Amino acid sequence: MSSLPVDLELIKKYNVPGPRYTSYPPATQFTDQVEREFLADLIRENQEGTRDLSLYFHIPFCESLCWFCGCTTSITTKHEQGTDYLDNLEREMELYSREMNPKRQVVQMHLGGGTPTFLRAEDIKRLGEMIRHHFTVADEKEAGVEIDPRRLTRDRVVALREAGFRRASMGVQDNNAEVQKAVHRIQPLEVTQQAVDWLREAGFESLNIDLIYGLPYQTAESFEKTLDEIVALAPDRLAVFNYAHVPWMKPAQKILRDEILPSPELKFQLLKLTIEKLTDVGYVYIGMDHFAKADDELAIAQREKTLQRNFQGYSTAGGVDIYGFGMSSISQIPDAYWQNIKELDKYSSAVDSSERPIVRGYLLTPEDKIRREVIMRMMCHLELDYGQLSWELDIDFQQFFALELESLGDMEADGLLVRSDEGLKITDLGRLVIRNIAMRFDAYHQAGSEQRFSKTI
Numbered sequence: 001m002s003s004l005p006v007d008l009e010l011i012k013k014y015n016v017p018g019p020r021y022t023s024y025p026p027a028t029q030f031t032d033q034v035e036r037e038f039l040a041d042l043i044r045e046n047q048e049g050t051r052d053l054s055l056y057f058h059i060p061f062c063e064s065l066c067w068f069c070g071c072t073t074s075i076t077t078k079h080e081q082g083t084d085y086l087d088n089l090e091r092e093m094e095l096y097s098r099e100m101n102p103k104r105q106v107v108q109m110h111l112g113g114g115t116p117t118f119l120r121a122e123d124i125k126r127l128g129e130m131i132r133h134h135f136t137v138a139d140e141k142e143a144g145v146e147i148d149p150r151r152l153t154r155d156r157v158v159a160l161r162e163a164g165f166r167r168a169s170m171g172v173q174d175n176n177a178e179v180q181k182a183v184h185r186i187q188p189l190e191v192t193q194q195a196v197d198w199l200r201e202a203g204f205e206s207l208n209i210d211l212i213y214g215l216p217y218q219t220a221e222s223f224e225k226t227l228d229e230i231v232a233l234a235p236d237r238l239a240v241f242n243y244a245h246v247p248w249m250k251p252a253q254k255i256l257r258d259e260i261l262p263s264p265e266l267k268f269q270l271l272k273l274t275i276e277k278l279t280d281v282g283y284v285y286i287g288m289d290h291f292a293k294a295d296d297e298l299a300i301a302q303r304e305k306t307l308q309r310n311f312q313g314y315s316t317a318g319g320v321d322i323y324g325f326g327m328s329s330i331s332q333i334p335d336a337y338w339q340n341i342k343e344l345d346k347y348s349s350a351v352d353s354s355e356r357p358i359v360r361g362y363l364l365t366p367e368d369k370i371r372r373e374v375i376m377r378m379m380c381h382l383e384l385d386y387g388q389l390s391w392e393l394d395i396d397f398q399q400f401f402a403l404e405l406e407s408l409g410d411m412e413a414d415g416l417l418v419r420s421d422e423g424l425k426i427t428d429l430g431r432l433v434i435r436n437i438a439m440r441f442d443a444y445h446q447a448g449s450e451q452r453f454s455k456t457i
Contacts, residue, residue, distance in 0.1 A: 128163025
């Protein structure tokens with residue numbers, strides 16, 4: 001893809017709240033009224049199957065709170081809490097692994113948080129041993145970890161590599177000192193550079209760097225400088241997120257007063273700057289917030305139409321069931337989703353009592369599965385082949401989705417997609433608003449859901 005020019009007026013038009021579609025239906029449809037016994041039966045049936053596995057582990061601890069953060073965290077400087085938490089993780093793994101078909105292979109792992117590198121090196125090694133003890137881990141796997149460079153040590157990096165992790169995702173957000181002070185995250189560029197060097201020396205195969213636009217005191221000039229500095233580090237992937245200001249959900253964000261936040265117009269300019277600069281220097285715009293080098297597995301998977309999307313974002317691992325461990329983690333099998341308890345003490349009490357710490361879930365209907373496949377196909381492959389989908393889903397696609405297809409006229413006129421009798425293709429410009437296009441196929445959004453989502457751009 002060549003440099004992608006961005007139309008600011010078009011961004012403004014489509015900047016409305018909407019799901020990120022890491023699942024369909026979105027997690028806002030999960031309920032604590034789910035039929036527990038039926039869900040338990042589905043889980044047991046799934047465990048007996050042979051599909052490959054993706055494992056997610058949520059490590060909630062951070063030493064300090066970044067005031068922009070929207071994650072489920074527990075703030076502490078007591079690293080022994082990480083050791084205790086691993087005891088809980090092992091109990092939860094035992095609850096699932098003892099009934100899991102041993103022939104099932106783990107082909108994907110993700111360690112998220114919070115700050116997974118809050119764990120001490122010996123705890124990281126122990127986690128790797130626990131995973132290998134309870135599950136059959138494939139030699140060739142996609143294994144990623146989220147890293148905070150500020151408190152990273154070389155021994156933690158080595159421990160992560162020994163535990164089997166090969167990919168790292170690193171939070172930077174912004175290199176500007178004034179912005180960092182305003183959001184309570186001091187991270188000089190030298191600290192980030194040191195972390196990058198350690199990861200590459202240890203043999204990590206891929207590096208993603210996260211940035212955020214829309215933070216206090218950002219300007220076009222300051223953010224362009226950050227972009228230039230990060231590009232110089234040559235990450236394989238970048239995720240450049242829009243800051244979601246939701247103080248009614250995350251009280252710490254009340255510290256970030258409206259008067260110090262960029263105006264909507266400036267946020268749009270920062271987004272335009274980001275897309276045009278990154279595509280100009282050779283990154284492929286995967287869609288939404290994500291960019292990758294042309295030879296990165298993510299970009300290759302999109303070209304070859306094998307790209308997937310799940311609760312960890314875009315992924316190259318398809319046909320897998322996701323089992324999440326730790327507080328707030330989400331699991332996914334073909335017929336259901338379920339989420340763990342979000343409060344640390346309640347989560348710990350549940351696993352101590354040998355109970356699965358499930359707080360809510362969702363059982364998919366046949367129509368949900370059809371719409372999920374269509375939305376995920378669009379989010380990942382950037383096109384819909386009506387004939388192929390009719391055959392795969394055993395429907396007349398154009399008849400089933402007649403109203404949705406008819407509603408796309410305005411988007412086609414705006415240059416977001418191109419339609420034919422055989423299907424539709426998302427344009428390069430349409431990648432920017434892919435969530436909006438997917439929303440046209442979302443039965444729950446059409447039903448008038450008032451859930452509070454982040455804005456799509």
